[in-house]
Every structure is written in structure tokens, then in C-alpha cells.
Amino acid sequence: MKAEAWVFGSVTAFCALVTPAYWIITDNSAKGGDWTGTSALTMTTLLFAMCTLYLGFHASRMDPRPEDRKDGEIADGAGELGFFPPYSWWPLWCSLTLAVIVLGVVLAWWLFAIGVILGLLAVQGWIFEYYRGEHAH
Known part of the structure; x- marks a missing residue:
């Protein structure tokens, strides 16, 4: 889960950089700026930060999965994966x-x-x- 935490962390950092830049670029003092886009980007940043914290928290407390280990083999991940339902109308x-x-x-x-x-x-x-x-x- 560390790889997933790094991916979400990267997107969080990107959104954290883009949000103030967007706010500055769209700030027209005469019109009052674009609060809708700025608030949407802020909420997106916070959502990705929440996912990053969750994945990072659990990645530090669980054993590494076979795909997370450098010496992991494909056969290490064999076994029951779960129930996958057939077609449904x-x-x-x-x-x-x-x-x-x-x-x-x-x-x-x-x-x-x-x-x-x-x-x-x-x-x-x-x-x-x-x-x-x-x-x-």
C-alpha cells in the first residue's frame, strides 16, 4: 500500500500547488474572483490528502504484500482472491x-x-x- 500512498501523495502535492495558483490567476478584483473553482480544488486537495493519510497509516502497520516486496514472486500472490459475481440483469x-x-x-x-x-x-x-x-x- 506504500505505492498507492505515494501516488495519492503526489496528486495531493500537485493539487496543493495548483489551487493557490488557480486562485491568483482567476482573481479579478472587479468581479470578485472565481470562488467555485478554488473551493472545488481545495476540496479535491483535502480529499486526496485524506486518502494519502489513510493509505500511509495502514501501509506502515501491515505486512508488505507480495507486490510491495522487492523479492516478491508472482506465485506468492496465489490463492483465493474473493467472490466475483456472474452476470446479473x-x-x-x-x-x-x-x-x-x-x-x-x-x-x-x-x-x-x-x-x-x-x-x-x-x-x-x-x-x-x-x-x-x-x-x-
């Missing part, structure tokens, strides 16, 4: 019901209600898809 239905909900907000309340009901069914199907059917556990 439920994200499609969830996105379609979200589209119906958004259209319901724009067009009519009854379409919104239908979208919420269908959305609840779609989310329920997505959550419980591994409890029954072909991919049941």
Missing part, C-alpha cells in the same frame, strides 16, 4: 426504474409512485439474487 432493472422515478418527478406523481414500487422490487431482486435460482449459495 438486476442493475439494468434498477437503472430503468430510476429513470421512471426521475421522469415521475418531472411529469406526474403517479409515475413517480410506480417507479418507486418497481424500484423496490428491483432492489429486492438484486439483493437476494444469490439466494435462489441458478447462482444460489
Whole structure:
């Protein structure tokens, strides 16, 4: 995780340099400057700093992974990597019901209600898809 901490640290340093430069360049005293971009860059800098601190904190307290060691081999990383789900149609239905909900907000309340009901069914199907059917556990 040290490599990831260095990457995020580099981006943090870049954003920390760019933010004041952007503020100075866009500061038109007559117009008041561009506070939106400056605040967005400031928040981006703080977000990357938070990720850098988190990764650096955990990298110093954990054993190095095989890919972090200089003498690490490919075979050292062999083993169980986790559960990777097969294909699923439920994200499609969830996105379609979200589209119906958004259209319901724009067009009519009854379409919104239908979208919420269908959305609840779609989310329920997505959550419980591994409890029954072909991919049941």
C-alpha cells in the first residue's frame, strides 16, 4: 500500500500547488474572483490528502504484500482472491426504474409512485439474487 500512498501523495502535492495558483490567476478584483473553482480544488486537495493519510497509516502497520516486496514472486500472490459475481440483469432493472422515478418527478406523481414500487422490487431482486435460482449459495 506504500505505492498507492505515494501516488495519492503526489496528486495531493500537485493539487496543493495548483489551487493557490488557480486562485491568483482567476482573481479579478472587479468581479470578485472565481470562488467555485478554488473551493472545488481545495476540496479535491483535502480529499486526496485524506486518502494519502489513510493509505500511509495502514501501509506502515501491515505486512508488505507480495507486490510491495522487492523479492516478491508472482506465485506468492496465489490463492483465493474473493467472490466475483456472474452476470446479473438486476442493475439494468434498477437503472430503468430510476429513470421512471426521475421522469415521475418531472411529469406526474403517479409515475413517480410506480417507479418507486418497481424500484423496490428491483432492489429486492438484486439483493437476494444469490439466494435462489441458478447462482444460489
